[in-house]
Amino acid sequence: MVNFLVRRLLFMIPVALLVSFVTFMIIHLIPGDPARVLLGESATPQTVAALRHQLGLDKPLLTQYVLWLGQALHGNLGQSIQLQQPVTQAILQRLPVTAELGIISLVVSVALAIPLGVLAAGTRNTPIDWLINVLSLIGTSIPNFVLGLLLILFLAVVIRPFPPGGYVPFTQDPLANLRDLVLPVITLAAGAVAGNLRQVRASMIEVLSQDYIRTARAKGLRRGRVYFVHALRNALLPLLTIVGLQAGAILGGAVIIESIFLWPGVGLLAIQSILSKDYPVVQGVVLLSALSYMLVNLLVDVGYGALDPRISLGQSQ
């Protein structure tokens, strides 16, 4: 186990380096001179040149990358152009908001998808299964920004149980915080529930057709026990992969959800800094989201070993 973790972490190093390089290069393709953006249109060429020098923008791109990487390894991702604060601080400040949204959405989606998927598999080809399938199809097909706007219209504007947007920290007012959470979490989790439940249904059906399930039923075990104890554990393996991938979808979805519901999280920071060409912040957000996504996938691989005893992580394959 420890062996496996060490090997995976070592393998992550070249990928992480390449990720940082790709991030850096993408951001430096941004047209327009950040120094000029910073100083405004009225700046003289001399002041622009001076600022370029000060920001290190006059150095060769590769030198800039190495310098940036060196700083990044020390936790310093540079200074935001618009926010007058270090990038690391700007991101860390907003991280709890996005983490709350993302983790709760992920938990909700898995918590709904597993029972619904098992139910659909158990009632295969009946009206219940059909209804669940239709709902999940609509869930995967409706874009989340459309769903978010419709929820705002019906649950925050027409009748008003929920606020149309905004965020109150949990520590300040827990109830208001939870109320603010409802619509964004539904929006973000809907697509995930739909995708996950189809996966659970499909793999449950596959597992239920296997011999050991028939044996378990034949020896007189109750259906519920066979479903949840014998079948589900094996059916969950593919779901784990999907949840890992979903973490990426949730990071991307947070950008949309936070800009619709005006949540002051990393997603809103990302889109605001993209639109205002605040490139050190964009760079930081892209890099950190990629690194956290890699970490989630590492956890998924570890989870595989925990769920499936046939996969022994310690041995070399």
Place this chain on the structure above:
Amino acid sequence: MAPQPSESQREAESLQHMGEIAPAAEVGEKVGEKVAIPDEGERSHPTFATRARSALRAVWADPRLICGAVLVALLLMAIFAPWIAPYPPLKYHPTIAARPPSLAHWLGTDALGRDQLSRVIYGARISLSVGAGAIVLGGLVGAFLGILGGYARGWVDQIITIVVDALLAFPSLILALAIAAALGSGITNVVIALAVVRIPLYARLARGQTLQVRALDYVTAARAVGTPAWRILLRHIFPNIFSPLLVQATLSISFAILDESVLSFLGLGAQPPTPEWGTMISDAQPYLTGATAPWMILGPALAITITVLCLNLFGDAMRDRLDPRTAGKVDSASLASGAQE
């Protein structure tokens, strides 16, 4: 990053599959040829009526195929937009701004008094072409990298694998946002951004398939008689891995269309006054949250949802019909690939 143990397992499984299927398919073809040749002389070509009947029977057996008709309608709508749209999509009439749906304007008018229905019809052009363009571009580049890595092996393969892993390490929408932001807004740049994001998916798929095909006897035979590598790749490998790539491409057009509308909604894609569904929804947003003209979102929202729904259903139906490996089986493989998007 897929877990290594399960990946190798899966590879082993699919290798077995190939072993089972490839010879069977060859035999089937030969038998088919022998039977088909005398048959053609005796029987006349199927009439229109029989064809229509068999098409109807197929739709009756699998209603998802109706979505094919909806998609054709969407395509025709996009191609013939200037003849179908009741009004010019850019012409504004401030006097009839933000009107609800009526007989004259079936989907109402937008903030500038432009006809929403006409804009939705024109919007199909952008969504469909960007979706298809991103898939074709990303698919070709990805397939090229995958085939190259899978065939060449060694350090070429290792470099390509690391690059693909690095691209996969980014959450796809965030990568697309960053690329679109870097290239600047505009339709072409959106196509590029969405294509880059899809490269790893096709590269992995093509690599896996190439690894299987290159081990088959006919490739070994081709190599043994000294066929140049490019010819083996083009004539022997690519045609044989094309169909899984095509199935994947059909299944992921809907995701490209969704992502395109997201980029435009966030202001990084199509720019006003271009009629585009995501931009139209973003324009309608203040009228919806203010409850002054909530119907404005109706047209573009329905258009995206119906397009994506039909693409998903039709893609599923086609895969079930075409892919011998999943025919009649539950679609767990496609779901996994779908979620991967």
